[in-house]
Amino acid sequence: MRRRRREPGVPVPLLVPAVLAVAFLLLPLAGLVVRAPWGELGPQLTSPAVGQALRLSLVSATAATGLSLVLGVPLAWVLARSTARGRSVLRALVTVPLVLPPVVGGVALFLVLGRQGILGSWLDGTFGVTIPFTTTAVVIAETFVAMPFLVISVEGALRAADARFEDAAATLGADRWTTFRRVTLPLVAPGIAAGAVLCWARALGEFGATITFAGNFPGTTQTMPLAVYLALQQDPEAAIVLSLVLLVVSVATLLLLRDRWLSRAVR
């Protein structure tokens, strides 16, 4: 099928709302940039407390994305390909964290994994392991909130992927696991990459579930969003600088990934 040559320019009914959308999304960021006390940026960037929070944020968001990939891609496959009954109910259930206020998610995690929680009390009693107020708790809280973004993206990619390739693989004698590894995964790689980016970004900005379930302690559980929130209580200017640091680092990471890896996958 040959694509028709595109007309130059954007139709006005699309252009106007698109410009409004850009303004709506970028003006608050511009506000941050305009009001930022730039003189403080240097000292803040080099302050050990900020470095600590930034490192913790990057490490935990990356770990949460890894965990989401390991668990979320198979889940997306089940949702997209399985023919079992109750699939739509399952899909609705796994996307609950999307609509749940994150603070409520944090309390829910306590009820399961907390010291008094259903699983947590057993972990504590049997192995002496307590999860709340540790870096592990940060990763769990972020995964809980961010994984649905990955699952939804990957499921969409799987449904959009041409099933004939998988059928062809099956007729050539490949079992479903081999087909998944050799055909399906490469086919939906761009969707997985997009989902992982969405998941990572959501995990990086996670606040509510983290501060509830993991608490807030510098070096262990204080991620950048928590540091920003607490700075806002006392010194709004410092909070603006911290927000910019988080913004710059996340945008830089995403651009770098896009150049290095995403663009190749998308092509």
Added chain:
Amino acid sequence: MSTRAVPLVLPLATALVLTGCGGSADDATAAPATTDAEGPTGTLTVFAAASLTDVFTDLGEQLEADAPGLDVQFNFAGSSALATQVTQGAPADVFASANQPQMDVVTDAGLADGEPQVFAANVLQIAVPAGNPAGVTGLADLAREELTIAVCAPQVPCGAAAEDVFAAAGVPPAPDTLEEDVRAALTKVELGEVDAALVYTTDVTSAGDAVEGIDVPEAEEAVNDYPIAPLAEAPNPEAAAAFVELVLSEEGQQALADAGFRTP
């Protein structure tokens, strides 16, 4: 080109049970003692520290009963967030802060109408889960590494007060988490996830049976005064004055004392 099947996300409506205010005692307000021929009308907007939620809600209902035609709206939040909102031009009539510095933010901006008045005070207390599983007896236990301890972050009023108390007692605390506000610290005690937290006496009172309070003698070093002021740009100054008067009246002071506040 393949047709794209967009997965339908079916968000489950999550019913969140918000804590409503308890039933008001209607008969208690049957005979208003001092009311003008016609009380204030319209809408009164009160910005008040989160710790005042229960008492002020009751007082607001009382004022509404005394002045038919008046609708009292509250915005309960952390004092620093409220002070920021007031200085950013939020249309509030009254501001009640949980400490002096946040009221100073508002007065320094020239936004308070007259001198703020202290109407209550709050002291810190150790909160432990019912039954006190870790056997906490005093401030010194909050330095034990093996216990899970929550203290407010130094950026918020209860955390600033906690720092003063620990300094006065010469106890280096060993917290596992620095909570963003006092209610978050209390919640963790209620859930049994921490062995002890340093919160306000009024929070322990409001938590009921789920939480036990342990007095801290050193807390006298850091008593938090609660100032209240009508705002200079109040849309409803008459109602603002009536509310401040009610809070400072004998009735208002009794309600505060019942909730665990100290009254001047």
